[in-house]
Amino acid sequence: MDGNGRWATSRGRPRTSGHVVGARVVRTIVESAEDAGIGTLTLYAFSADNWKRPTREVSMLMRLFRRYLLSEMDRCVQNGVRMRIIGRRDRIPAELRRTAETAEATTRDGRRLDLRIALDYSARDCMVMAAEKCAGRPLTRDAFVRLMNEVTHSGPVRDVDLLIRTGGEQRLSDFLLWECAYAELYFTDRMWPEFTPADLIAAVREFHARDRRFGGVQESVAAAG
Ligand code: IPE
Ligand code: MG
Numbered sequence: 001m002d003g004n005g006r007w008a009t010s011r012g013r014p015r016t017s018g019h020v021v022g023a024r025v026v027r028t029i030v031e032s033a034e035d036a037g038i039g040t041l042t043l044y045a046f047s048a049d050n051w052k053r054p055t056r057e058v059s060m061l062m063r064l065f066r067r068y069l070l071s072e073m074d075r076c077v078q079n080g081v082r083m084r085i086i087g088r089r090d091r092i093p094a095e096l097r098r099t100a101e102t103a104e105a106t107t108r109d110g111r112r113l114d115l116r117i118a119l120d121y122s123a124r125d126c127m128v129m130a131a132e133k134c135a136g137r138p139l140t141r142d143a144f145v146r147l148m149n150e151v152t153h154s155g156p157v158r159d160v161d162l163l164i165r166t167g168g169e170q171r172l173s174d175f176l177l178w179e180c181a182y183a184e185l186y187f188t189d190r191m192w193p194e195f196t197p198a199d200l201i202a203a204v205r206e207f208h209a210r211d212r213r214f215g216g217v218q219e220s221v222a223a224a225g
Contacts, residue, residue, distance in 0.1 A: 001026070001043055003167030003191030016060045021193040023068050030072075030081060032197035033113050036204045040114040040158060044175050048088070048122035065119060066096045069103040076103075080112030086154040087121035116154060123177035126152050148178065159183070162207040164200075166192045184210050 001022055008018030026043065033041045046061060069083070076083055085100040092100075100119070130147035137143075145157045160176055160183040168189040172180065186203045188195075211218065 001045065001192040001195075002165060002169055004193055006167065007191035007193045015057060018191075018193055019057075019061060019064055023064055025193055025195055026068065027072065027075075028197060029195065029200055030076075030113070030115055031079065032200055033115075035197070036200050038113065038204070040116065042086070042116040042118060042160070042176065044118045044121065044173075046087075046119050046121070047174060048120055048125055049174065051091075051120075062093050062096055065117075066093075066099045069096075069099050073103050073106050076107045076110060076115070080110045081107060081115050082110030082113070083107045084114070084116045084153065084155050085119050086116050086152045087119045088125070089120075089153065091120055114155065118175070121152070122174050124174055127178060145178075162186060162203065164188065164203050166190050166195050182212070182214055184212065 004018035004022040005015035006018075007021070008015050030041065045065060050061075051058060073083070075081075083103045085104065089097050089100070096119075126148050129151040130144055133147045133151065134143065149155065149157045157179060159181065160179045163172070163176070163180055163183045164186045165171075166188055168187070168191075170185075170187045176183075184207050186206060188199065188203070190199055216222070
């Protein structure tokens with residue numbers, strides 16, 4: 001979800017108003033995810049590097065996340081959406097941490113969509129913390145994934161199929177680096193406050209048109225020897 005600040009400033013409004021509109025967009029996108037055929041949706045809400053932003057913007061974002069969780073919890077229960085907050089929990093405000101735990105507990109039976117919100121998240125920190133936990137033990141990919149799951153509270157860690165980045169930047173910014181090993185990348189200039197369900201469906205349609213070989217060759221090529 002990138003582009004909130006630029007969207008607002010280009011309209012002569014404070015960056016924070018872009019975040020408010022961006023939070024509304026989250027609702028429409030979450031509600032259209034199932035129609036788009038998505039079972040797990042991870043939103044990059046706040047990276048571990050976003051703490052570098054001005055204190056006012058950071059505290060506004062923390063309040064906004066809490067307000068979002070409080071206002072969406074019941075809707076998520078009705079719509080079968082299970083919420084999980086992934087990332088570190090020791091640096092976010094205590095009130096937000098408690099609300100995140102309540103949101104997770106309240107929505108835990110949701111089966112239609114796994115909604116994961118990355119908050120104070122860094123893929124590299126996550127890998128380092130997982131590596132610290134395994135110190136000395138023989139390591140397999142599966143064991144490492146389980147450790148990453150533990151340190152980020154993320155539920156089962158799944159490979160990402162499609163990564164969509166809005167806002168015109170073409171980089172990963174420390175997001176789900178392990179899980180994106182074979183992700184299809186989709187970059188759009190659309191700023192997050194203007195991202196629509198139709199944009200989501202367009203991205204998914206392009207994803208389905210991609211030829212995913214995972215290092216192999218196309219079946220027809222393999223058959224032809
Ligand atoms: C939203 O967009 C992402 C958050 C960290 C909340 P940005 O705040 O990164 O917006 P731009 O990139 O400055 O436009
Ligand atoms: Mg940005």
